Amino acid sequence: MTIREKGYMHWDGELKEKRFPWWPITWLGIRLAFKRKYFKFILFSALGLAFVFLVGIYVSERIEDFRYMIKGESAVLEVNPAFFKAYLSWNGMLFMMVMILLVGGAGLIADDLKHNSLQLYFARPLKKSDYLLGKANVIVFFLLLITLVPGLIFILFKLLFAGNFHFLTTYPWLPLSVIGYSLFVTGFFCSYTLLLSSLSKNRRYVSILIVAIYFFSEILFKFFFENLKKNPAYALLSLRANLQQVAAWFFKLKPEFAVPWYWSFLILLAVGVAAAVVLNRKVRGVEVA
Amino acid sequence: MIVEVSDLQFSYGRSKALDGITLRMAEGAVGLLGPNGAGKSTLLRILLGFLVPQQGRGRVLGYDIRLEQPRIRRHVGYMPEDDCLIPGMDAVTFTAHFGELSGMPRQEAMRRAHDVLFYVGLGESRYRPLESYSAGMKQRLKLAQAIVHDPKLLFLDEPTSNLDPQGRKEVLELIRDISSKKEIQVLVSSHILSDIESVCSDVVILNKGRLAAQGKLSELRTLDYRLYEVRIKGEGEGFTGKLKALGCRVEETADKLLKVYMPANMAAREILATAEEVKVQVRHFVRSRTSLEDFFAQTVGVD
Numbered sequence: 001m002t003i004r005e006k007g008y009m010h011w012d013g014e015l016k017e018k019r020f021p022w023w024p025i026t027w028l029g030i031r032l033a034f035k036r037k038y039f040k041f042i043l044f045s046a047l048g049l050a051f052v053f054l055v056g057i058y059v060s061e062r063i064e065d066f067r068y069m070i071k072g073e074s075a076v077l078e079v080n081p082a083f084f085k086a087y088l089s090w091n092g093m094l095f096m097m098v099m100i101l102l103v104g105g106a107g108l109i110a111d112d113l114k115h116n117s118l119q120l121y122f123a124r125p126l127k128k129s130d131y132l133l134g135k136a137n138v139i140v141f142f143l144l145l146i147t148l149v150p151g152l153i154f155i156l157f158k159l160l161f162a163g164n165f166h167f168l169t170t171y172p173w174l175p176l177s178v179i180g181y182s183l184f185v186t187g188f189f190c191s192y193t194l195l196l197s198s199l200s201k202n203r204r205y206v207s208i209l210i211v212a213i214y215f216f217s218e219i220l221f222k223f224f225f226e227n228l229k230k231n232p233a234y235a236l237l238s239l240r241a242n243l244q245q246v247a248a249w250f251f252k253l254k255p256e257f258a259v260p261w262y263w264s265f266l267i268l269l270a271v272g273v274a275a276a277v278v279l280n281r282k283v284r285g286v287e288v289a
Numbered sequence: 290m291i292v293e294v295s296d297l298q299f300s301y302g303r304s305k306a307l308d309g310i311t312l313r314m315a316e317g318a319v320g321l322l323g324p325n326g327a328g329k330s331t332l333l334r335i336l337l338g339f340l341v342p343q344q345g346r347g348r349v350l351g352y353d354i355r356l357e358q359p360r361i362r363r364h365v366g367y368m369p370e371d372d373c374l375i376p377g378m379d380a381v382t383f384t385a386h387f388g389e390l391s392g393m394p395r396q397e398a399m400r401r402a403h404d405v406l407f408y409v410g411l412g413e414s415r416y417r418p419l420e421s422y423s424a425g426m427k428q429r430l431k432l433a434q435a436i437v438h439d440p441k442l443l444f445l446d447e448p449t450s451n452l453d454p455q456g457r458k459e460v461l462e463l464i465r466d467i468s469s470k471k472e473i474q475v476l477v478s479s480h481i482l483s484d485i486e487s488v489c490s491d492v493v494i495l496n497k498g499r500l501a502a503q504g505k506l507s508e509l510r511t512l513d514y515r516l517y518e519v520r521i522k523g524e525g526e527g528f529t530g531k532l533k534a535l536g537c538r539v540e541e542t543a544d545k546l547l548k549v550y551m552p553a554n555m556a557a558r559e560i561l562a563t564a565e566e567v568k569v570q571v572r573h574f575v576r577s578r579t580s581l582e583d584f585f586a587q588t589v590g591v592d
Binding site (some may be wrong): 006007009010011013015016017018024025028032035036041107112113115116117119120121122123124125126127284285 | 310332334337338339362363364365366367369371372373374376377378382386387389390391392393394395397401408428434436438439450462466467472473
């Protein structure tokens with residue numbers, strides 16, 4: 001006898017309050033991201049960059065063996081805070097992050113808005129914060145996978161290749177810098193993506209916005225900087241430059257532009273605050289005009 | 290009481306959606322009826338905690354609607370009116386996902402998802418991408434996700450919309466099966482009166498944000514009025530005018546049949562006496578079984 005013929009059957013289990021109610025949302029988001037076209041390619045390309053830097057660490061420890069290849073550019077391969085800052089905030093890495101957001105993050109809220117699934121989520125014992133945390137953690141997972149994880153692995157391998165703790169005694173704060181900046185850049189991109197994802201029901205528009213705003217801010221900065229007095233304050237217009245200014249502070253380096261790092265920090269923080277306000281308004285069980 | 294609210298008020302800006310609703314819903318299947326803008330959806334949304342009432346209080350399954358929303362939602366299943374899905378998923382993952390969010394362990398949720406999908410008739414297509422589902426399949430899927438965690442109370446918002454006659458019949462059978470034998474209370478909001486009649490034992494009628502009527506369907510049909518079908522020969526206007534003066538509500542159908550809703554205290558022979566008085570000939574005079582549609586029309590004043 002099939003279940004249809006038997007009729008409705010009760011479930012004899014017990015519903016439980018979960019410690020991390022957001023976890024199923026995150027897990028689903030990660031699985032769905034892997035199903036998206038090009039996502040694996042982009043993610044593994046980003047991890048490929050990490051591998052290149054790892055090779056750089058190996059080469060730096062065997063610099064004499066590779067001297068014939070390097071031809072006087074050994075300063076580039078010096079593993080110090082600048083090396084870590086270069087990995088975590090160089091243009092190529094930020095671009096890869098934007099690509100991950102574009103493919104894996106754009107639809108996080110936009111798809112739910114388009115397909116009316118918010119009401120299904122909020123008909124469950126979920127708070128708004130659980131829903132947002134679940135969605136944000138999808139981005140957190142992928143971005144930390146290409147920032148924090150390689151950053152810490154670099155430190156570990158540097159120690160392994162060197163065979164001593166000299167590096168860590170010279171820069172004892174470096175692991176904290178790697179953790180701090182990775183969390184900061186991830187937090188910023190989380191707010192940025194979720195904010196844009198909640199503004200439209202169409203994931204394509206959101207994808208365009210994610211890329212367009214990032215590059216438009218860069219174009220704006222370059223335009224003003226090149227055409228008007230080369231004032232370094234124009235760097236504040238660029239998301240990339242702001243992230244690099246803050247990265248310089250995290251790694252105790254001189255910022256590229258002569259603007260206090262905390263201005264950049266405040267600008268990026270403002271994006272986070274805007275995201276919190278907008279998400280609080282847009283994410284709800286029902287649309288109220 | 291499954292649902293109990295008192296003096297519930299809610300406005301969208303200046304427009305009042307609920308105006309002092311007080312009601313108690315007993316166990317069983319309850320139909321929520323009302324014309325567009327009556328406040329049905331707003332009431333459901335308040336009961337689920339999507340909206341916070343500006344005034345009044347209430348309890349669902351004994352839990353306070355203002356303070357204990359997560360507990361209410363754990364034990365309530367909700368089938369919304371709109372199409373809802375998550376793109377890129379199949380029905381099993383989708384249903385299990387919402388079971389898990391309700392508090393089921395993952396493996397249990399997955400096993401149960403298979404069961405409920407077979408139950409609603411999506412067993413064969415449970416691995417198909419949701420985007421390829423027809424409107425009727427999406428409707429069944431919504432029912433599946435609403436019952437996956439075996440709720441104590443089920444809110445169904447227009448459960449038969451988008452369905453062909455056969456699909457509609459099957460979904461109504463499922464609802465009847467769930468509500469009549471399985472100790473799950475069901476609240477069905479629908480504009481299709483025959484659906485409510487075939488599934489529900491009790492009915493709540495809202496009109497312009499106020500409670501228009503509430504009670505057992507069988508009692509409501511007969512309690513306050515009787516319906517007679519009258520066909521006459523002669524001048525009808527004077528006849529209907531006189532009946533209205535006596536407190537009857539009179540409707541004329543397209544084929545000139547008069548439906549006379551009589552107050553409870555009025556004798557049927559008064560219709561005949563009125564006909565004699567205005568010199569019209571009564572050709573047809575039958576007491577009609579009142580349907581929910583008749584009662585609904587009488588209550589909310591819809592012609």
